[in-house]
Amino acid sequence: MTERIIPVGVFGPIALDLTMNAGSIRVAVDPTLKQAQVVLKTDAASGPSVDAIRDAVVSLNGQTLRVRVPDAAGGMSGSTTIRMGGSTMTFSGGNGVQIVGGNVHISGHGGGKDFINGREVTATGPAGDAVTPITAEIHLPAGSVALIGTHTADTAVTGALARLEYDGTSGSLTAERVGDLDATVTSGSVIVGEVTGPLDVNLTSGNLDIGAYSGSSARLNLTSGNVRMAATSQATGRLTVNATSGCARITGAAHLNVRRRVTSGYVQVS
Structure with missing residues (x-):
């Protein structure tokens, strides 16, 4: 195992700016923590x-911590991921995969290699060339905010973030509680237990599920995506929904100022 501990030389809440295209991202907000x-x-x-x-690039400017993790050579950057029934298939770089009579045939530039759980099993390939998943484990003091950009990494947030800006492609995000949420999602999924502040989501061929929304303004822009959201009695202000070939079901929002525009989609607000 290899670990790199990134020193954070400030105390109190920070603004985390993290870009990591693949692997897994784990963020935990701890009210008792004094230093990230x-x-x-x-x-x-x-x-x-x-x-x-x-080679990850790290910089600290005031209370803002910027971390850029480069793609591992031979990794999944620029890939396409298909999710079906809880399983995923990711294609990157080509040429192709064939399944014939229960046998799997892999072809690619310079010859294909086979990996199981990150370990290369190709008979003639060097085992040291395997790309193993990278995990970012982050513990933040209460009041912290996060800006996360990724392609396929699965991101999990526990505790309460004051603000989350998320830009994901073919990845998944789960979060317990967020103040402000600004998300751009393409072919991925976002599940948030509670949003207490402004909500702004651009969704393309993905899924958004918000268990309880109690903010003061919400904008949902979806294209071939699916949205499920439950507003609470504490929610106020305007709810704007723009849907193009998408489906949105929003409950508990009848008392809000609802604006909707639908093109070949379906929006239900109750």
Whole structure:
């Protein structure tokens, strides 16, 4: 295993600005914590994932911590992911995959290699070339905010973030409680237990599920996506929904100032 502990030389809430295209991102907000803690790790002792962790660019400006984790050589940047029934298939770089009579045939530039759980099993390939998943483990003091950009990384947030800006492609985000939420999602999924502040979401071929919305303004822009949201009696202000070939079902919002525009989609507000 390889770990890189990133020092955070300030106390109190911070603004985390993290870009990591693949792997997994774990953010925990702890009201008892005085200083943020950030660790990048992978199961391998050497190889492209270890190189990516070593080459991650980190800067601290005031209370803003900026972390840029480069793509591991041979990783999944620029990939396409298909999600079906809780399973995922990711295609990157080509040429192709064929399944014939229960046998799997993989072809690619320079010859294909086979990996199981990040370990290369190709008979003639060097085991050290395997790309193992990178995990970012982040602990933040209460009042912190986060800006997260990713392609396929699965992101989980526990505790209450004051604000979350999320830009994801083919990845998933789960969060317990967020103040302000600004999300751009393409072919991914976002599940948030509670949003207490302004809500602004652009959704393309993805899924958004918000368990309880109690903010003062909400804008949902969806294209071929699906939205489920429950507003609470504490929610106020305007709810704007623009749907193009998308489906939105919003409950508990009859008391809000609702504006909707629908093109070949379906919007139900009750």
